[in-house]
Amino acid sequence: MDTSVSPGVVETMLAHWRATQTARLDDVPFAADPNADRLVKDDFFAFLMAASLDRRGKAVHIWNVPWKLLQKWGHLDPKIIRTMDAAELALDPIIKSAPSTTSRTDLAKTVISVAAVVEDVGAGDPHRLLAGSVQEIIIRLKRIYGVGDGIARMIVIQRLLFFGLNVAPYDGLLPKLDELVRRVFERTGLVTSAVDDQVARALNGYSSVEIAMVDQVAWAVGQTHCFPQAPACSSCILTNACRRVGVL
Numbered sequence: 311m312d313t314s315v316s317p318g319v320v321e322t323m324l325a326h327w328r329a330t331q332t333a334r335l336d337d338v339p340f341a342a343d344p345n346a347d348r349l350v351k352d353d354f355f356a357f358l359m360a361a362s363l364d365r366r367g368k369a370v371h372i373w374n375v376p377w378k379l380l381q382k383w384g385h386l387d388p389k390i391i392r393t394m395d396a397a398e399l400a401l402d403p404i405i406k407s408a409p410s411t412t413s414r415t416d417l418a419k420t421v422i423s424v425a426a427v428v429e430d431v432g433a434g435d436p437h438r439l440l441a442g443s444v445q446e447i448i449i450r451l452k453r454i455y456g457v458g459d460g461i462a463r464m465i466v467i468q469r470l471l472f473f474g475l476n477v478a479p480y481d482g483l484l485p486k487l488d489e490l491v492r493r494v495f496e497r498t499g500l501v502t503s504a505v506d507d508q509v510a511r512a513l514n515g516y517s518s519v520e521i522a523m524v525d526q527v528a529w530a531v532g533q534t535h536c537f538p539q540a541p542a543c544s545s546c547i548l549t550n551a552c553r554r555v556g557v558l
Contacts, residue, residue, distance in 0.1 A: 353376075487506070
């Protein structure tokens with residue numbers, strides 16, 4: 311690991327994950343509706359669709375969308391979905407009511423694009439998108455409309471932790487650097503600025519699975535304790551390791 315930064319923050323996160331978390335898939339909620347949750351756990355195409363739509367919205371509710379579409383259409387066949395018209399799909403009540411600030415047209419384009427990428431890149435098998443190195447996987451996933459580094463990393467992280475994805479242990483995976491994770495990384499002093507190169511240096515020597523664990527713990531801390539204003543430092547798991555940069 312890179313000794314130019316204190317390992318205290320990362321090691322505290324890893325210890326917390328190992329002591330309190332589980333890799334049991336049934337214990338991890340993705341969608342609010344139990345039927346939708348089961349679908350995205352059992353069907354990778356449905357998972358891929360939900361994950362690709364999961365931007366600027368209420369995650370557990372956006373993950374209901376594949377189930378709702380399955381109930382309405384009677385299928386989630388990428389061969390059929392790829393032929394749909396985005397303008398028409400954007401008017402579908404399921405898309406119109408999706409809990410996201412992303413435009414309806416963009417959500418519709420994403421649904422269609424997931425199907426097209428699975429057909430064109432995966433030859434109809436979505437699991438083929440997960441073959442090879444982390445960087446190869448991310449390049450494939452980013453061919454989906456609306457999917458950037460953040461969502462692509464999130465997909466890899468979740469498949470690593472909960473679905474048994476195998477990648478090389480030291481393969482260049484980085485956390486999804488959303489607002490919550492960036493704030494935790496910077497406030498703890500792990501990095502001065504949560505950008506890729508600094509985060510890569512700070513996490514150098516940790517395996518892909520460990521980096522996935524760090525991502526999940528940092529996200530949870532950012533959501534439950536490390537608030538923009540008045541963070542709950544006294545009850546935070548990182549309180550003894552955190553430098554509290556910028557915290558008044």
